Amino acid sequence: MTLSKNSTSYPSIADSVLKWLLVAVGGLSIVIMMLITVFIFTESISAFKIIDIERFFFDERWNPTAGEFYMLPMLVGSLLLMAGSIAIAVPLAVLVAVFNNFYAPKVLSVACRRLVEILAGIPSVVYGLWGLVTLVPMIIMIQSPGTSLLAGIIVLAIMIFPTITILIDSAIRSLPKHYIEASVAIGLKRWSTIISVVLPALRKSIFAGSILGAARAIGETMAVLMVCGNVVQLPDSVFEPMRALTSNIALEMAYAMELHRSSLFVSALLLLCIVFVMMFGKEMILRDKNHV
């Protein structure tokens, strides 16, 4: 099945229409991405003109209406949320995917896959509401106020787990059959096959899945806004409230003006940088492994 340019000497009209449509849509998405970046840059530039960059890291507190712009706790908070949720979600996703492919009976694995797919489609605000109404009161029983870094990590882990599971699951299914056949042929048990053949072969997919999950975690807004407490501080423990960069924008943008507004765009710029570094790093690492 080749669909290269020279496969037919007389391309149909439908083909060229489709090609132009795809080219237009592709071009549009690139232009939109670039416009967003330019927009965020220009909006935040007026903040950089007045506020020295180090003040975002060393001011006393975040109180933009009074000219204080301590953004570091939110940057740290966002990264903590991301790291925590990945640390929970990735191992869980690997376990579920392995279970689906090597241990579960057919019926169960199909049911499990459908369930995970449904989980992936639930809107984030629903997870947030569940977190606030169910999870937070549970945490309150351990330590008040309940709305905390821990609540955010758990909700995010549950949110990103389905996506990562689906990715790893399909990676396992697309592994070349002869990997597993060869492993069985030399007499390895199921468990050894998974540990020494399947998981090493999945390294790249697990990594790619983690990055995808991390990108979603760092960009998540509504759920985090509802369960994290949103106090601007460096949390001393997981039971302390904290504010993420995304929540900061959502909380304050509607009423922000002038310098306050452009400092919120600095939050957005930081987020954009984090995602950019993540995606760039991912490409570099994956490419590097190709050569090894």
Next chain:
Amino acid sequence: MKLGIVIKMLFATLVFSLVSGLSQAEDKKDRLVLTGSSTVAPLLSEIAKRYEKKHPGVRIDVQTGGSTRGVNDARNGMADIGMASRAPKDSERSLKFFTIARDGIAIILHKSNPVKSLSDDQIRKIYAGEITNWKDLPGGLDEKIIVVNKADGRSTLELFLKYYKLKSDQIKPHVVIGDNQQGIKTVSVNPHSIGYVSIGSAYYQVKQGIAPLKLLPMGNVVASMDTVARGKYPLSRPLNIVTKTQPQGLVKDFISFAMSGEVHDIIEEQYFVPINR
């Protein structure tokens, strides 16, 4: 070959944006400009949308910029109508103010909290971090107070701070919330918390028993839509629109529309209190 594709992409995008640009040609007659308070602006822009639907051809442009800008713009003619979330100052008596709704704040506690009422001073001390345990208040349990505050810039916060003469950096909250619903949910799940929300958002939910909350009275005045509408409830303010002279023509028609019963549902949707005339 690669360059060719890029050029095609750009060309296709250009065509696309031209087509979408052409459809934006607009009619400039019958235009109203409103500027001012960021509390009143969202309300007025909804009212304006309904007015535009009723009067095709009229365009109403609502911009925010604070109450003072609203009053100034109305005074020097930069705007047809100004918006202000406060009563007129003495220097502004010569302008025409019209109250279209009122905004009130209810202090909310969990229903299970035995504390029945708090004085202004006690509420100020709780938010300033001087009282941190419910046992220091009449009838309170020995539990840490969880202070729920609004995010910076919210108009409810502004009114709250002004009434209690607090500065926003004096408050050490345990939870910071965005909109009213989040505040209601947060206090609902946390039996030892105290918070405040727009009265319109909490009143019906509490009355119908949807949210396990109670609204604290202010002094002897119960917190209700009625006491706010009649201007008796202290923790409230008028939402005004301002014109330089006695309104005429389109301005007059729009103002009487904004003050009529036709927009009460919009006012309540935004958790403000309509005024019955």
